[in-house]
Amino acid sequence: MAGAADTARAGAFAPLRQKVFAVLWAATVIGNIGTFVRDVASSWLVTDLSAAPAAVALIQAASTFPIFLLAIPAGVLSDILDRRKFLIAIQLILASASLCLLALSATGLQTVTSLVAFTFVGGIGAALMAPTWQAIVPELVTRADVKGAIALNSLGINISRAIGPALGGALLASFGAAVTYGVDVISYVFVVSALLWWRRKAADEDALSERFFGAFRAGLRYARSSRELHVVLVRAAVFFAFSSAVWALLPLVARNLLGGTAGFYGILLGAVGAGAIGGAFLMPLLRTRLDVDGLMLLAAIAAALVMAALSLAPPQWVAVLLLLVLGAGWITALTTLNGTAQSVLPNWVRGRSLAIYLTVFNGAMTAGSLAWGTIAEALGIATTLLVAAIGLVVAGLLFHRLRLPKGEADLVPSNHWPEPLTADPVDHDRGPVLITVEYRIEDADRAAFLDALHRFSAERRRDGAYGWGVTEDAADPKIFLEWFFVESWAEHLRQHRRISKADADLQEDVRRYHKGEEPPRVRHLLAAGRH
Missing domain, CATH: 1.20.1250.20 (MFS general substrate transporter like domains)
Incomplete structure (x- = not known):
């Protein structure tokens, strides 16, 4: 001892x-x-x-x-x-x-x-x-x-x-x-x-460094x-x-x-x-x-x-x-x-x-x-x-009844999101950006899916989204579209770095209800300006 x-x-x-x-x-x-x-x-x-x-x-x-x-x-x-x-x-x-x-x-x-x-x-x-x-x-x-x-x-x-x-x-x-x-x-x-x-080491240059x-x-x-x-x-x-x-x-x-x-x-x-x-x-x-x-x-x-x-x-x-x-x-x-x-x-x-x-x-x-x-x-x-x-x-x-959190979640970045596909390079300050994720959900899983998705929505907001919602297709009620806004392309790229392993587990809870042959389809929509 x-x-x-x-x-x-x-x-x-x-x-x-x-x-x-x-x-x-x-x-x-x-x-x-x-x-x-x-x-x-x-x-x-x-x-x-x-x-x-x-x-x-x-x-x-x-x-x-x-x-x-x-x-x-x-x-x-x-x-x-x-x-x-x-x-x-x-x-x-x-x-x-x-x-x-x-x-x-x-x-x-x-x-x-x-x-x-x-x-x-x-x-x-x-x-x-x-x-x-x-x-x-x-x-x-x-x-x-x-x-x-x-x-x-x-x-x-x-x-x-x-x-x-x-x-x-x-x-x-x-x-x-x-x-x-x-x-x-x-x-x-x-x-x-x-x-x-x-003698402090100079910080490395980072194109995604945040401004005040x-x-x-x-x-x-x-x-x-x-x-x-x-x-x-x-x-x-x-x-x-x-x-x-x-x-x-x-x-x-x-x-x-x-x-x-x-x-x-x-x-x-x-x-x-x-x-x-x-x-x-x-x-x-x-x-x-x-x-x-x-x-x-x-x-x-x-x-x-x-x-x-x-x-x-x-x-x-x-x-x-x-x-x-x-x-x-x-x-x-x-x-x-x-x-x-x-x-x-x-x-x-x-x-x-x-x-x-x-x-x-x-x-x-x-x-x-x-x-x-x-x-x-x-x-x-x-x-x-x-x-x-x-x-x-x-x-x-x-x-005393309002219990403090245990703090046991793994908050290390998971780095599991792939780089978004773009036709041409996107300026970092371009925005806002609308991200949509399309799911196909069976009727029996509807309630459980929406419950899991709303829990995951807190992660979206914490990591950079300023608006979030979920809609369903009027022509095909099995199609659900999750959407959220991010203020700029750079901020969305930072989201890719921020998502943690605990958040990845929440995301997996959502995706297991998806019944499509392909993974949920993700789109990145940029605010259109006149050329």
Whole structure:
């Protein structure tokens, strides 16, 4: 057993043996520590400038709202731009924002407005950066190490969460806001240096490369037609909307309910990170006892108990222990939802769909932060935490019935569609394209065929179709014509690349009802223009 455990540990850290990944991973940990240092300074500084709960909650909202707005465009940009140069540009923008915060604090000109404004800029940077960091992982490690690299990235974030807030609180208490922001500025030097050192291989030219607006529409079409993704998004929105209360109000909990200082606030946030690290190590054991729905219910109950206990203004040492529990519950929910989302997404749309997930996550956090801040103005901090705790438990029990997908489908491209036959070469931007498939179906199979075809229609829409239907021949009721529109010839060729092995199985379920001597006849009809 010990040997197996050692092997598992070695496998978990195997990606760090690859030099490029190790350097960028270490730089990212340092950069995230700087970000947490900055966020602690801003969250605490706003309590000095305004005692209103709504103002404090506005800082949380300003950090998450840009991600709600920009995550999807950022996911598209991560697919069409040079990711290394894109990340360097983002880091320089974020460093400039922190320099402005440093200057304002050093000169005594800092205000709630300036804090919110530059926190918003930081949120923009986070929105642009998150999908891109996720997208570069397969470039840095071998295919076998991708999952391990993703897990190490999550571990790195929580290491930063454990160190950064405590460091930020100590710096703020000892040296003031200007020095604290200065440490964040220095952290960007490490990240930019690592990105400059990385010699990224230039992408190969591809005639079917997507452009921004086309890729944007394709991502939205996929998300609109994927019921499995819908379930993940709903479960995420409900959990984060209620649990956002503790994040929005934590600075006031630390100061007003618990009588703490900036250093104590940093310790609380550090406890969340430490709890998340502990929770990450517990996850393999929990997965052997609970399915994904059980894990989400456990996370909701843990977060609700923490909020309820904090509303009682416990001793500070008890509050630190409670935040350890919150961190474990938080990482359980995050990894469960993110892992489920990853398992139901094919590679071609992974970045864009994960960006939609980030949009829902941060939208729920933003709306929740604003709502709980407003409620706290009317009811007080303690009562608001108790209301949020009760709401989270009730919502967790109700939505437990909406089961998360298992994510067991084989989403590797099947490449089984033949190249379409054309009389002459077709321009890639020509469209729209109408594709028809003609089937001959016996009367006894009619109902089963139509049921299978409607199930397969979701695949058509996910992979690029913007209209779909099925008609029958008035002269021969055994003839059925499936049709769907695609916006361009290039987009249809991309459909050939996108169809997965799981989709191929659905297609075979449809075709087995076809009784013709030849396979179903496929036609490609192009929009006719005047010559």
